Amino acid sequence: MLSAQNLYVHFDGLVALNDFSLTIEKGEVVALIGPNGSGKTTFFNTISGFVSPERGQIVYNGAKITNIPPHKVAEFGIARTFQNLELFPYLTVLENVLVGTHCRVSMRQALWNIVSREERQRQEFLALEMLDFLGISGFEKSRPAGMPYGIQKLVELARALAVQPRLLLLDEPAAGMNEQETIEMSRIIREIRNNLGITVLVVEHDMSLVMPICDRVIVLNSGEKLAEGKPEEIKTNPAVLEVFLGKSYAEGNRA
Ligand SMILES: Nc1ncnc2c1ncn2[C@@H]1O[C@H](COP(=O)(O)OP(=O)(O)OP(=O)(O)O)[C@@H](O)[C@H]1O
Ligand SMILES: [Mg+2]
Numbered sequence: 001m002l003s004a005q006n007l008y009v010h011f012d013g014l015v016a017l018n019d020f021s022l023t024i025e026k027g028e029v030v031a032l033i034g035p036n037g038s039g040k041t042t043f044f045n046t047i048s049g050f051v052s053p054e055r056g057q058i059v060y061n062g063a064k065i066t067n068i069p070p071h072k073v074a075e076f077g078i079a080r081t082f083q084n085l086e087l088f089p090y091l092t093v094l095e096n097v098l099v100g101t102h103c104r105v106s107m108r109q110a111l112w113n114i115v116s117r118e119e120r121q122r123q124e125f126l127a128l129e130m131l132d133f134l135g136i137s138g139f140e141k142s143r144p145a146g147m148p149y150g151i152q153k154l155v156e157l158a159r160a161l162a163v164q165p166r167l168l169l170l171d172e173p174a175a176g177m178n179e180q181e182t183i184e185m186s187r188i189i190r191e192i193r194n195n196l197g198i199t200v201l202v203v204e205h206d207m208s209l210v211m212p213i214c215d216r217v218i219v220l221n222s223g224e225k226l227a228e229g230k231p232e233e234i235k236t237n238p239a240v241l242e243v244f245l246g247k248s249y250a251e252g253n254r255a
Helices: 040-047 070-077 095-102 107-114 117-133 150-164 179-194 231-235 238-254
Strands: 003-010 014-024 029-033 055-060 076-080 167-169 199-203 216-221 223-231
Touching: 003 040, 014 040, 014 223, 029 040, 029 179, 040 076, 040 199, 055 223, 070 076, 070 199, 076 150, 095 223, 095 238, 107 199, 117 150, 150 167, 150 179, 216 231, 216 238, 223 231, 223 238
Parallel strands: 029 199, 029 216, 076 167, 167 199
Antiparallel strands: 003 014, 003 055, 216 223
16 A cells, blocks of 8 residues: 655754665554654655655555655545644634545635535534544534643544545554543554554554554664564564663663
């Protein structure tokens, strides 16, 4: 479904992705893990058109999508969430989710505001359906500013789902969530794949969330692929353990 080959991205002398390649098959839930600063978000930014790779190419269902702008990537059926919530605080929840459905409206329609009443109703129905799917119906008229963080994360997820993607990229969906919300998030990710038929690539630090739900894990370290395999293989991979244990030791020493 998605094949990224030999991506190379650098920022002012810092190599963020170094010949990084990854493929995802339709129907998979794949986890992308790695220490802070290893290039996970940069990879998402590159796939979704926010960052242009200097080398390498991205092919999605046979189409070359390297260097195309974010709204075009969404039109291809790839949606994402952001590590730092990117909601519009002064729009209502419903309006925020409708931003997602608008990705499916042509530029001409959007520019001239000639979306028919039926189309508008259809989009609203879809947005409300997504809020219901995520268990946050009733919040549609509220504004995200001031809402609990866990709910805001779900609103952002609803907006990504409203794009009606076939591939969903989730950047740390459980960051900042409590234990109960994290358990709920893993259930939701499973349902997104099983019930909505959407392929998922998820970046997450919380291993208790990703390990039980993913089919495959890819480990990034300093912009390079360190390991790839089934969750149980990755959990016992010595090179992976060294990178992660080394990090937690370092954090323990700082505390
Ligand atoms: N726009 C940018 N300009 C300059 N440097 C950047 C930019 N975006 C990312 N970087 C750098 O690239 C490296 C990879 O960052 P990235 O955000 O992809 O890491 P990450 O794996 O998502 O980390 P985290 O787990 O902390 O979210 C880091 O050293 C980061 O500082
Ligand atoms: Mg990141």
